[in-house]
Amino acid sequence: MLRLGRTALWHTTKVPTTTALTKNLLQPSSLWTRPSTTATTATTTMDSLTQRMSQLRFYSSKTPKNPSTAETAAKANAKSDTTTPTPSFISGFNTKGSAFTTIEASAYPSQQFKTKKPTTPGKRWLRRVPRDHLYKGKAVRSLTVAKRSSGGRNNSGHITVRHRGGGHKRRIRIIDWHRREPGTHNVMRLEYDPGRTAWIALLKHEETGKLSYIVAPQGVKTGDKLISYRSLNTKTTTTTTTTATTVPLSSTATTAAPSSSTITTTTTTTSTTVAPTETLSHSVDTIKYNVGNCFPIKMIPVGSIIHSIGLKRNGPGIMARAAGTYGQLIQTAETGYAQVRLSSGEVRLVPVDACATLGAVSNPDHQHEWLGKAGRRRWMGFRPSVRGVAMNAVDHPHGGGRGKSKGNKDPRSPWGVLAKGGKTRKSPNPFVVKPRPRR
Incomplete structure (x- = not known):
């Protein structure tokens, strides 16, 4: 201007x-x-x-x-x-x-955030992500459990976690982090989850009709079909016998390099014929690399954007689950460990048999929201935070003295742990190939 x-x-x-x-x-x-x-x-x-x-x-x-x-x-x-x-x-x-x-x-004004007419100071500074595409009703009752808040206190009544208390009553949504159920799942709707920053998607299995919740990837909408290849097995028939045995895909089959959105799996053994089992409702000879599909990391092409990354072979998704987070697969193999670059810049080793979902997590603009007022923060279950320099010397290392004095001490917590720049890790993480850049 x-x-x-x-x-x-x-x-x-x-x-x-x-x-x-x-x-x-x-x-x-x-x-x-x-x-x-x-x-x-x-x-x-x-x-x-x-x-x-x-x-x-x-x-x-x-x-x-x-x-x-x-x-x-x-x-x-x-x-x-x-x-x-x-x-x-x-x-x-x-x-x-x-x-x-x-x-x-x-x-025309941007539709990235939703604002209101500034009739009050709280509405003047309110900036929220639009939620018009989310389901307006309640969650599936059978997929939720009650959340009992403790106010940050332990069984003795002592405050062990500060700045917690109050807030609206909530129910915890049970999220399917394993994605072991094979077959095609239809996205019924997208919902808001008060327990996390990303949106969640309600899935319904095409054959069994089973309902489940997952963290909604960015770009997934109602009516999409998502498939989990984590439980993909093969049926091996030997020519000398009439019995059929089921063996893992990684032991006999090789995966071709992806040339487009699909990839075909073939076998090179001479004495056995390997074919995928009929547990998947779609064409089992073709693997679809669509956003929201779950794979073992060894089946994902290098350079793909992934989220909900597991750390164990049969474990759930652990990393990259918050709103807008993702990782990029930079190296993989048939056995051993793969290298994943996280959104923080850290490069980490992950087992190739662990799970991961294609795409990034939804609601990437969550970090740019403005709550507008302190009361909305209280509705979320947070209590006010008092600065250390405003306390007495008996309550905080920064307390006491005349004026805004920290007592010639580096920034630290009430228990003396350095808060800025101090190293607190006693032993390095062996799975971190390259640490995240620090200030």
Whole structure:
């Protein structure tokens, strides 16, 4: 806006008379060009600047009942200008897309966050992610358990975790972190979970009709079909006998390199014929690498974005489960460990038999939300936090003294543990290949 004001001030000093400027305000303007010293060029560029200023967010939602002919012509000219995909400096105000979008796209307010009319101070600073696509009803009762809050106190009544207490009554949603159930699952709806920052998806098995909750990946919508390949087995038939035995896929089958969204599994053994079992309802010869499908890490192509990453062979998903988090598979093998780069920048070793889900976690704009007021924080079950310098010396290492003095001590917790920059890890984690960058 500072550059816009300077440009307007420069043009007002270059225009010789206001009569010619007022006369040609509603004339069609050309593309933005470098202004010259002549009065005609200055008038043309001023018309273009005035027209572009009118297309900013300073617009009114109400239109006059009887618009004049000049206003109708000006609107037609403005509409014709928006069809040309020319870059404009006011396109930078648009929060959706690049700066080289059309003027029409930047004229409307962004739908990334939902705000309210500032009738109160709490509503003035409220900025939430839209939740219009979420289910408005209650969760499935059988997939929830009651949450009994303790207020941060142990069985003796002593506060062991500070800044907790109060809040709305909630029920814990039981999430299927293992994804062992084979077959196709239909996404029934997306729901809000008060116990986590990401959205959750209600799945229904096509054959059994069993319901389950998972963390909704980004881009998954109602009606999608998700498949878990974690329990994918093969049936091996030997030519010398008539008995059939079931063996793991990793022991006999080899996985081809992915060339598109599908990948075909084949075998190279000579004496046995390997075919997938009929536990999957879809075509078992084709593996679909869609967002939301669960795989063992050894079946995922290198470079894929994954979340809900497990740390054990038959364990649940542990890492990358919060809103907007993800990891990237940078190295894998048939046996041993794979390397995954987390969103924090840390590179970690993960067993190739552990599970992972394709895609990133939903609700990535959660970190940019504004609660608006302290009361909304209390509704979430948090109590106020008191600074250490505001306490007495007996209550905190930063307390006591005159004024805002920390007592010449480094920032630390009430129990003396260094809070900024101090090393608290006694032994390094052997599974961390590259630690996250630190400040």
